[in-house]
Amino acid sequence: MRKRWTIATAVCVLVFTPHSYVSANTEADTGTIESKDEVVYANLFANGGIQELYIVNALTVTEEGLVSDYGSYDTITNLTDLSAIEQKDEEITLNAPVGTFHYQGNIQKDPQLPWDIEIRYLLDGDQLDAEEIVGESGTFELEIDITQNDTMDEAFFDHYLLQVSVPLNSDLFTAIDAPDATIANAGKNKQLAFTVMPEEGAELRLSAEASAIELESIEISALPSSFAIDIPDTEELTGEFDSLTGAIGELANGVGGLKNGIQELSSGLTELGKGSSQFQTGLTDLSSSGSDLVTASSQLQAGLNEVNTALNGAEDDLSFDMGTELTSGIDELVAGLRELAGGLDTLGAHHQEGYQALEEAMNQLPAATLSEEAIGKLYETTEDRETLDVLVESYTAAQTIKGTFDAVKEAFTSVQPALQEMSTSVKDMADGLHTMSQSLSAVADSFDADAGLGELTNGISQLASQYSQFHEGLASYTGGVSKVANEYNQIHQGIQESATGSSQLVDGGASLQAGMNELHDATAEIPEQMQQEIDDMIAQYDKSDFEPRSFVHKNNNDQVENVQFVIHTEPLTKDEPSPEVEEEEELSIWQRFLNLFRF
Template sequence: MNKKRIIAGVLAASVMIGNMAMTGTSVYASTPSNGQKEEVVYIMTDANGKADTVDVVNIFGKGDIMDYGNYSSVKMLTAADTITQNGDTITFSTNKDKVYYQGTMNDAQIPWNISITYILDGKVRSAEELAGQSGALKIQIQITENTKCSNDFFNNYALQAALTLDTKRCKNITADGATLANAGADKQISYTILPGKGLDAVITAEVADFEMDAIAINGIKLNLNIEIDDAELMGKVTEIMDASAKLNDGAATLSDGTAKLNDAGGNLSSGADLLYDATSTLNSGISSLSQGARTMQEGLDTLNAKSSTLTSGSTQIKEALATMQSSLADVSVSTEQLKQLTDSSSAISQGISDLYDGAVTLQTNLSYEAYRGAMNQNGLNIDDLKYGNSAAITTLSEQMAGLQALLNDIQTAYPQYAEDETLAAQAAQLEAQITSLSEIAGLLNGNNAAIGGTETYLNTVSSGVDSLVSGLLDLKDKYETYDAAIVALANTLSGLAVNMSSLKNGIEQLVTNYAAFDSGITEYTNGTAAIAAGYSELVDGVSTLAAGSKELLEGTGTLKQGTSDLYDGMISLGDGAADLNDGTSEFYEKTSDMDTQVEESIEEMIASISGDETETVSFVSDKNKNVKSVQFVIKTSAIEKEEAVIAEDTTTTKLNFWQKLLHLFGK
């Protein structure tokens, strides 16, 4: 949108209305053509804005004139021509190029309800009570639509409200939303009110011996030829819509990715469970083998130590052989099982590596610096905001200290100040201002605290992600070592499987032929010591294998719990991504037609300040059709102290036209 063109148009209208406010008279148009009229409506109100008199100056060119209006009286202002009033019909003839006549209306409904309230030291005062008084003054001005007025002037006419305060009498003047200008020792305060809009203004000042000139409110039909270049604005809107679509697509992609990650995590958790179960079975078999080997060793030792009880020892050996044979039957390590073990371990290692890569990506994008950069791209510099808040807090603190010092001075200088109405009111106002400034400082501190909290939260979350990345890296490194150990164990178990098969066959052969062996027990006894010594090495090997199997079982148990916790975290991440996707989808839906909404808002704004499509109608009568312009000049009573009555000069002075106009306003 081309803001310069709009501002220039509004300023031009404000200057034109402002000129009317300064002079207190109408800015007349050029000479109208014959039969076409202009109306200037002069409205005098009391100091509170209630209409007292309504006088309309009608302007015509030369010719035979017929006009309409419900006037209580009419008179010519610039000519000696005879004017006739018959009901609501006014007629006259003139040869002058431009002629003015005045009509006075009784009980006329003006387009605006005007309410002006004066509050001194917290108490509502009338204009008569306020004149010459001192204290904290608040002037409330409210302008709203008068629905009793039949024509739609409220929605088609702009207003300029202006008042003047003498700075010798008024200090610390504030007027939010107004334009303030210095004119010598006076402070001029003006408000521009667009068609269809009202005014709710508050003016405050510290006054002494107060007086005030009349408030002037002037209205004209606003007809601005505004050109709107909204290419840049619509370009930004399009960028927002495109960014919203990309954000929505990105959130959907993230949601899909986390769903796939959840599936992979589920597979990883299931694989860890299978590995743990297989390792548990293997550990049980090796434990049984170890127990059988120890039993065999004990039997050989007993046989070797107690040859005299060979029969009993032989029985124990038979039982031990049976136990070993049964134990070996439970131990089965195939090549396929070992391959499944190494493949599962490799898959787990790859899954951990993928999780680590995903966490590194999350670590890059989740930080306070990334958040601050994103906010800066959207036009909000967080550092500048914090600095501005801190500067404002410092300024407010200084102001509160100054006000507190002033309050302390009053309390010290006038210990009985509470009994003095003026001092008590000033002290109360100072306390109220200190409280208000303190609340504002509290809000600014809260704003900075919110920014700091956001930074702390994001840094904490980022630190948590850093810990997650570090933990995953450690898990990745350790599992790679563990995976290598699995491969080595598989290779070892592969060789052991071959030897174990031979061992099984030997044990079975030993059990089968033990009867023959028993018949030659005498010869066998001689070699028992050698057998016992050789078998101890097998027992030591099986014990070592059992210890390694136990460590393997404990490691797979830890891995199982870790993958379970990791999978739970992935589920939470997936839920968060789904919520994010839902939110971005809703945002995208609400911004998908933003360009149409913005264009409609621009058209509505232009329609509210452009009068091209509305016909100028008469204020005084619907019968007047050929109306060029209607202007309103509204003036309140001034607030003045009563002066001594001076004997009036009864000499009659003939007034000229401009004196007559000024006389309408008591000048």
């Protein structure tokens, strides 16, 4: 009877206890959840599709009683005790003691993760299904593509860092190549670890030589990228860029000065061209006049030689007539000498005018020079190298012309005094002959032919001899003038080409200045732009300001502290043969009865 009562009591307890417990729950005080953690577990098929998804919730309860959590689960399992958990729509109600309370919620209808994961297997370049590649040998390739799932809360994709681990058995896989992975030894396995940054998808690739392929589970963990990045001190770096932009500004100012110098150079080359034209004209006239002078001087020399020869050969039988014939010849000689002196004066005047014009033009060229270092910096800072080549070439030509002029300046200045000295000598000679002619005319009536003839003969002989030297000097001089005139044509041509190209220099200088100003404007904000780029880069990876949010329901956001993901793929292994089951010998009724008493 006692035994029956005990059994009845137990039956009553089993039948009525759940009802009494639930009634107690409905009457329990309200508890308090201080915080909660969520661990999201996902089991994937070999191709990356979701096979199973469940969440283990850890509630930190500070006051015992009835508490509520939220989630859209298909099934719920209490992992802490045997108490019941009620679910009404998306509200989960349970009576929790103080401490940590764990329960599991499974999502079976359309399970989703914040990432879409696709896994492909290739053997010798051909894609195979997962079950087809098991046990095969050859060149093995694994491709894992991870992209954002646009249907889920983007906060997890934007703030979570993924760690993908692929274990490869060293006995089955050799010559492993995974450029983006960190490879470590883990027992007999090679552990390949890939990292996927927040806000970024990934295309993970590895290859190996494989034999009898089998793969353990690929593990993917996701945690919030909450590490903080200390902002570096960028003042020194931006300060250096400030110096750079300042130097570019100074360079732009220098280019502005260069442009002004180019304009002055252009003006000087134009004036030089005008002066050179005048000088060339003077040299041409001088060369032409010199030819005429040599011709006239030859005639004078021939006349003097003829007179000298006639006087020397007729001393014995000369019947000398003291009429006007001798004085007329001397007067003609005087006129020729004075014409020669006038030509020398004209030649000197033309030379002086041309030289002054050339000197004034040369003085217009800037005296400042550019060093090779300054020219090199210009080449480093400009993109219009063609224009700069023209500028440098013209600058070099101008400096060469100026240097040449300075070298021959002394020779130019000595020409006019030499011409003036020659003109004075010719005039003195003409004056002397004129005086002689007047004296002959004055004493014509009392002239003693016998006594004066010797004197005249000696005087004419000396004059002819001296004039021969003078004529040789004059011919040499005029020949030199003609040579200078011919050679100056090349100098004048170069000056004209430089003057013609000076307008291009001005345009090129203006273009260069505009380019440098544009470069200065473009680089003036580099320090601020660099600082902004650094700040943006740091912000991309610094997720320390991320506020955790629940994966299963927004109503949990105020309590949730940590949410993490643990993801596994199914392993690819050969099916193990089922062990053979030995058939048991069928026992008799007596043997079965005896077995009831055997221990």
